[in-house]
Amino acid sequence: MEERYDPQKVELKWQEYWSRKRLYTTDTDASREKFYCLEMFPYPSGKIHMGHVRNYAIGDVIARYKRMRGYSVLHPMGWDAFGLPAENAAIKQGVHPTQWTHENIGYMKEQLRRMGLSYDWDREVTTCAPEYYRWNQWFFLKMLEKGLAYKKSSFVNWCGSCMTVLANEQVIEGKCWRCDSAVVQKELDQWFFRITRYVEELLSGCERLRGWPENVVAMQKNWIGRSEGVEMDFPLEGTDGKVRIFTTRPDTLWGATFVCLAPDHPLSERVAADKEKLAAVRAAYGEAGEKEGVFSGFYAVNPMNGEKIPVYVASFVLMGYGTGAIMSVPAHDQRDFEFAKKYDLPVREVIVPGEKSGEAGTSAAPGQRPPMQEAYDGPGVLVNSGRFSGLKNDDAIREIGKYIEEKGLGKRVINFKLRDWGISRQRYWGTPIPVIYCGTCGIVPVDEKDLPVILPEDVKFTGRGGSPLLDSEAFLKVKCPKCGGEARRETDTMDTFVDSSWYFVRYCSKKDEEALQRGNIAYWMPVDQYIGGVEHAVLHLLYSRFFTRVLRDIGILDFDEPFTNLLTQGMVCMETLKCPEHGWLFPEEVKDGACLLCGKEIARGRVEKMSKSRKNVVDPDHLIGRYGADTSRLFSLFAAPPEKDLEWSDKGVEGAYRFLNRIWGIVFRNREALPRSEPLPSSLPMTDEASRLLRKTHQTIKRVTNDIEREYHFNTAISALMELVNEMSSFQPLQDGDRAVFRKSLDTALVLLSPFAPHVAEELWEAAGNEPSIFGQKWPEWDEGIAREEVIELVVQVNGKVRAKVMAPPGLPDEEIKERAVSEPKVRGFIGQKDIRKIVVVKGRLVNIVTSNEG
RNA sequence: GCGAGAGUGGCGGAACUGGCAGACGCGCUGGACUUAGGAUCCAGUGGGCAACCGUAGGGGUUCGACUCCCCUCUCUCGCACCA
Numbered sequence A: 001m002e003e004r005y006d007p008q009k010v011e012l013k014w015q016e017y018w019s020r021k022r023l024y025t026t027d028t029d030a031s032r033e034k035f036y037c038l039e040m041f042p043y044p045s046g047k048i049h050m051g052h053v054r055n056y057a058i059g060d061v062i063a064r065y066k067r068m069r070g071y072s073v074l075h076p077m078g079w080d081a082f083g084l085p086a087e088n089a090a091i092k093q094g095v096h097p098t099q100w101t102h103e104n105i106g107y108m109k110e111q112l113r114r115m116g117l118s119y120d121w122d123r124e125v126t127t128c129a130p131e132y133y134r135w136n137q138w139f140f141l142k143m144l145e146k147g148l149a150y151k152k153s154s155f156v157n158w159c160g161s162c163m164t165v166l167a168n169e170q171v172i173e174g175k176c177w178r179c180d181s182a183v184v185q186k187e188l189d190q191w192f193f194r195i196t197r198y199v200e201e202l203l204s205g206c207e208r209l210r211g212w213p214e215n216v217v218a219m220q221k222n223w224i225g226r227s228e229g230v231e232m233d234f235p236l237e238g239t240d241g242k243v244r245i246f247t248t249r250p251d252t253l254w255g256a257t258f259v260c261l262a263p264d265h266p267l268s269e270r271v272a273a274d275k276e277k278l279a280a281v282r283a284a285y286g287e288a289g290e291k292e293g294v295f296s297g298f299y300a301v302n303p304m305n306g307e308k309i310p311v312y313v314a315s316f317v318l319m320g321y322g323t324g325a326i327m328s329v330p331a332h333d334q335r336d337f338e339f340a341k342k343y344d345l346p347v348r349e350v351i352v353p354g355e356k357s358g359e360a361g362t363s364a365a366p367g368q369r370p371p372m373q374e375a376y377d378g379p380g381v382l383v384n385s386g387r388f389s390g391l392k393n394d395d396a397i398r399e400i401g402k403y404i405e406e407k408g409l410g411k412r413v414i415n416f417k418l419r420d421w422g423i424s425r426q427r428y429w430g431t432p433i434p435v436i437y438c439g440t441c442g443i444v445p446v447d448e449k450d451l452p453v454i455l456p457e458d459v460k461f462t463g464r465g466g467s468p469l470l471d472s473e474a475f476l477k478v479k480c481p482k483c484g485g486e487a488r489r490e491t492d493t494m495d496t497f498v499d500s501s502w503y504f505v506r507y508c509s510k511k512d513e514e515a516l517q518r519g520n521i522a523y524w525m526p527v528d529q530y531i532g533g534v535e536h537a538v539l540h541l542l543y544s545r546f547f548t549r550v551l552r553d554i555g556i557l558d559f560d561e562p563f564t565n566l567l568t569q570g571m572v573c574m575e576t577l578k579c580p581e582h583g584w585l586f587p588e589e590v591k592d593g594a595c596l597l598c599g600k601e602i603a604r605g606r607v608e609k610m611s612k613s614r615k616n617v618v619d620p621d622h623l624i625g626r627y628g629a630d631t632s633r634l635f636s637l638f639a640a641p642p643e644k645d646l647e648w649s650d651k652g653v654e655g656a657y658r659f660l661n662r663i664w665g666i667v668f669r670n671r672e673a674l675p676r677s678e679p680l681p682s683s684l685p686m687t688d689e690a691s692r693l694l695r696k697t698h699q700t701i702k703r704v705t706n707d708i709e710r711e712y713h714f715n716t717a718i719s720a721l722m723e724l725v726n727e728m729s730s731f732q733p734l735q736d737g738d739r740a741v742f743r744k745s746l747d748t749a750l751v752l753l754s755p756f757a758p759h760v761a762e763e764l765w766e767a768a769g770n771e772p773s774i775f776g777q778k779w780p781e782w783d784e785g786i787a788r789e790e791v792i793e794l795v796v797q798v799n800g801k802v803r804a805k806v807m808a809p810p811g812l813p814d815e816e817i818k819e820r821a822v823s824e825p826k827v828r829g830f831i832g833q834k835d836i837r838k839i840v841v842v843k844g845r846l847v848n849i850v851t852s853n854e855g
Numbered sequence B: 001g002c003g004a005g006a007g008u009g010g011c012g013g014a015a016c017u018g019g020c021a022g023a024c025g026c027g028c029u030g031g032a033c034u035u036a037g038g039a040u041c042c043a044g045u046g047g048g049c050a051a052c053c054g055u056a057g058g059g060g061u062u063c064g065a066c067u068c069c070c071c072u073c074u075c076u077c078g079c080a081c082c083a
Helices: A007-020 A050-068 A084-093 A097-114 A130-145 A195-208 A214-224 A250-255 A266-271 A275-283 A334-342 A393-406 A518-524 A539-553 A620-627 A629-638 A650-670 A688-709 A714-729 A736-753 A758-767 A814-823 A825-831
Strands: A034-039 A072-074 A149-159 A164-166 A183-193 A227-235 A242-247 A258-261 A293-301 A308-314 A325-328 A410-415 A435-438 A442-445 A477-479 A486-489 A529-533 A566-569 A572-579 A603-609 A792-798 A801-808 A836-842 A846-851
Touching (some): A007 A629, A034 A518, A050 A529, A050 A572, A050 A620, A097 A620, A195 A539, A214 A539, A227 A293, A242 A325, A258 A266, A266 A293, A275 A293, A275 A308, A393 A410, A629 A650, A629 A714, A629 A758, A650 A736, A650 A758, A736 A758, A792 A825, A814 A836, A825 A846
Parallel strands (some): A034 A529, A258 A308, A529 A566, A792 A846
Antiparallel strands (some): A149 A164, A149 A183, A258 A325, A435 A442
16 A cells, blocks of 8 residues: 555546446346436536536435445436537537537546546437437327427527527526527427426426425426416407407406507507507517507407406517406506506506405595505405405405306416427437428328438538528438428427436436336336436426426326436535736636736635636646545535535645545554454453544444435535544554454445545555455444443533533433532532522433522 | 525534534644645634623524524525516
8 A cells, every 4th residue: 555645546446447347337126226316417518517526426426325225226427419519619610510529428428437426337328329319209209199299380589699499498588598699589480399288287296396496396386387367358449359368367357447468469560550659669579678558549348347448559568478468457567557657547446455445544535545656466455346346355356257257258267387398499410300391291200110310410511590401402302201202301400408308218228228118217217316407497307397298198107207306406616816907817827816917916706606708617627637536526525515506615625635635644554453344342342532433433424324314415424524534543542442443433434435535435445455345335334322422411501501511421310410410519609699490401411500580 | 576595703614303503624823843844743713801792683482592483684596577
């Protein structure tokens, strides 16, 4: 054994060993309980970043821990390999996306291997491989059969920079989720997946996502956006037309003073006389600022009270929700209120706060009170609402809803925000959509036996708009499968989120096995622990929940939810550095608080998520090159609990490195004197120090185990290990019993350390004379009797303040504890002449003596 | 605006069902060893001279509150003209 810890040497040695022994290949083994541990697979962008390091370190600890607990563990990895960056690289640098992607995968795979992650590479998935994406196509055909895939023309989100369509979920604050450029609406003929068919199920399923973070579940519900209301028609006066509106507040129907149409409502174009103004309203459509509107010239009749009210076209009304038209009640809706103020429309109160009409604050008739400053949307009682006046408004919502249905004026409906998932992409690097357009037969699906429809390699990347597939004669020209006539292939490809919606199912079978083997899937699925970033709270996770249900309904799966437990890890953050002259600086461009380029003093900015643009990044290659994978993993697990943001600290990394060096030193110093590993005899003569160390060892097993089991709190688990190691490093064995205890502590510490820092644990395990691999070891168990303290330090409080500490054996009767506490001299002083009113004893912890306050 | 979460030493963070606030690490201070120390080891380290005071601020419940209840402030994240 070497005196100095050389992480590079140790890590490469064991990575080679693990791979040679095929330690992490997994087989379907029905005799054992399974555990499916999955981390979100990466897009092969070129290199891994610290976010990946953290994500995969977390997953690896869980996988290794569960293995040692005796589970049959599935821990796979793969590549989300279709996507725009590859195609953009092809346009910019002339490298084919296939080559670019595979080179990146090669590099990143080596990086993951270098991290010592326990993946079963026999199950590696690469989504851009025809063997993989043929199943995307197969699912598409099945969905087409079931009416779950369909084509329609509609306004869709268009990213001009990516030159493709985006699904609603992929538009973040009006911008493209990938490149951040503005998204515009464009009318296109597109393929959709009918996710809305499962909307109720996706929503109610949220209640069963017990193992998911609440905020993610909330985001899912929010996105699905269920609301109950009524739809009813307002006839247009002087015509035989009508406007259908949707409202969740039928209790305010008597307060409607105008009707608003969305700018792209079919009626808007027809009714708006002033086309110029209409254009202005359309310009403001969807913008968060000032509300714009134009009077149409028409009036609608409120069916509840026969009142004639003006019809406007308004920029704030959305065609994509409800019916694209609303009744406006300015008194009770802030948006309507603002609009009414701007266009000088009447405000009529129909709900007043309170339990009954005529309560305090409402004694004056609404008209005599000062004008409203803002809409009132709280609860209250109806006024000026015909026969419904006097009802509490939540009762009125029900009653009026019923009344509307009885009178045939409208119906109660449930609306959702969730729209169908637009999956067509006008780009090359994705799964070809397997349909053919025939002049005589129309849209014809590709025959199952002709799958996969292969993405042609031989295409030109010009970057001048339009998919390269449009220029590929060989791809484009095809015979119609129905009539045999000349036909044309679909050139749009699928959204890459299709690829990631089922990859976890593919992992259940090995690369060389049939893709969708039921037995494998039934054994491994669902995923027991899924780990990834919160940025997919809606996107990928919602799509996967949808796909799981589709796969269930075509008979591949027999459960509803793909991910039983979800851990969304926090971001990796670091302080930003800015030079007054050179802007953002990389940490290596700064020395002693000054810019290396110009020597000026730099400003330390706030701690933010690591990003290349702000240059507050640490390159995993450098980190591993300097400290090794074990230190890198250990620090990212120690610095914060996994679900919280982690602040990067170079000093903290050194602390982790020091810790590993300390254990190394302990083994090195004792390498000659270590006795054989044997179970400890029950009665072994040993010094007090040794029995303390033994107790600490059992306490540490307990703490580490509980901390892992309790929400994967690795930071506290590691701190417990540090305590044990600190104690071991100052331990001096004096007799055989002591040495046996020391040996036991050392072996235990190494096993407990092994999920976090696998290489160094493995090396020291061997150096201490044990047979590799340490990962063949069972997770240790603690003995509650040994872990228990022999004497307990009882805290004695007088009136809630700590005044003394007394030693007592555990299990001492309360009466005796009280006596000892009261007779403690220091305590006597604080009691003085006061009467003891009461003594509270908390078993094994403290005594609180409560006195009267005089004296 | 709505929804979720968080506020604890100089810093990252501990404290499971109310029971010694500050585990562990970083930093800092002193010492040892050294030609040297940005290596290593040892000791100390919330504030205050002290009584005491301290978990964003204010109230409350309790023998006892970082923890439970009410109010206020600040920050982060998500959604956002969704009728």
